[in-house]
């Protein structure tokens with residue numbers, strides 16, 4: 001049982017005790033009506049969402065509502081689960097931290113679910129895994145459990161061939177690798193640039209590697225949320241290197257830079273035309289640029305591209321006080337440069353860790369993640385709000401015909417949203 005904290009500001013004259021029932025839990029509450037609101041009997045509604053409960057109070061006398069935010073603990077959440085749900089969460093958690101791939105896969109499917117109850121279960125599981133990860137990190141003397149690496153490049157740059165070679169090299173050295181794909185094209189077209197099943201065939205049979213294609217539903221925001229959460233699940237599963245792969249043609253790699261410790265750009269030894277799809281901003285985000293296919297006849301163009309990028313990167317503003325982005329050449333066919341690339345990656349991780357920049361970066365990412373979620377949810381809430389939803393088609397039409405300025409239309413919608421909130 002818990003008391004709901006009060007947010008009303010005036011001194012309270014009397015209070016009302018009550019019991020609030022939700023489908024999952026009962027809350028005992030004490031309600032202090034504020035004198036300036038009148039003392040109507042309050043109606044209370046508890047809106048639950050994972051990790052957080054909102055209590056919405058309405059005073060019938062004047063229709064004013066008050067919202068109180070109740071932070072619930074994991075135990076309180078767990079209390080709300082049915083036996084069957086509890087068994088599922090326990091099974092997934094136990095299997096996941098023992099390193100069972102099937103449980104990891106099922107857990108990721110759960111966090112990708114759009115079903116509201118499953119989303120809640122996923123959050124309970126995630127909280128448990130987070131607590132486990134924190135414990136493990138403590139045992140690891142505060143060192144992060146996994147090296148999170150973003151990998152991007154235009155279609156055909158040689159990403160899958162590289163990951164296959166690189167991944168096998170890592171698992172042979174005793175690492176556990178997971179590869180997560182972020183592919184927003186799969187959201188809009190249903191087809192996937194990264195998702196074809198023939199990619200990385202050998203690595204997908206390796207017991208120490210786990211490859212997860214991008215979910216084929218949802219928005220980019222949704223995909224980045226689930227990727228962020230999948231990273232945490234993989235860490236709980238004991239994966240110490242996590243590669244997040246994107247196609248370097250859209251917004252997704254900007255999102256990925258906010259999830260990883262290091263961002264690597266793979267570029268083919270091709271001329272300006274083929275690289276036009278690469279956004280300039282992406283190059284600026286790279287901690288390491290690797291020119292691929294540096295073998296046979298392609299060595300000469302690969303050297304040329306390398307020299308071009310070395311000069312280009314010199315002109316960029318430094319993002320780190322301890323690391324300068326490097327440009328290297330690799331070949332997944334001959335294997336040239338790949339061991340050296342891993343050495344450079346480890347060097348990056350080490351200097352970032354020792355300097356404290358890695359911890360600062362991760363902290364900043366947590367904040368970005370939170371605000372991204374808020375942004376996405378607020379927009380969704382706004383669009384689906386009854387007063388707004390019914391006005392959108394009409395106002396959009398009037399904006400298109402020039403009868404209304406976009407600014408005024410936005411103001412009207414916001415007003416409608418606020419008035420019935």
Ligand SMILES: Nc1nc2c(ncn2[C@@H]2O[C@H](COP(=O)(O)OP(=O)(O)OP(=O)(O)O)[C@@H](O)[C@H]2O)c(=O)[nH]1
Pocket residue numbers: 153154155156157158159160161162193194199247292293294295298330331332333334
């Ligand atoms: N010579 C040479 N060819 C390579 C190398 N790596 C990849 N290729 C070739 O480049 C082509 C594209 O390679 P992929 O690994 O499929 O490239 P990708 O970036 O994963 O492409 P998408 O799956 O379309 O995003 C294939 O024909 C590969 O055989 C390499 O190191 N050397």
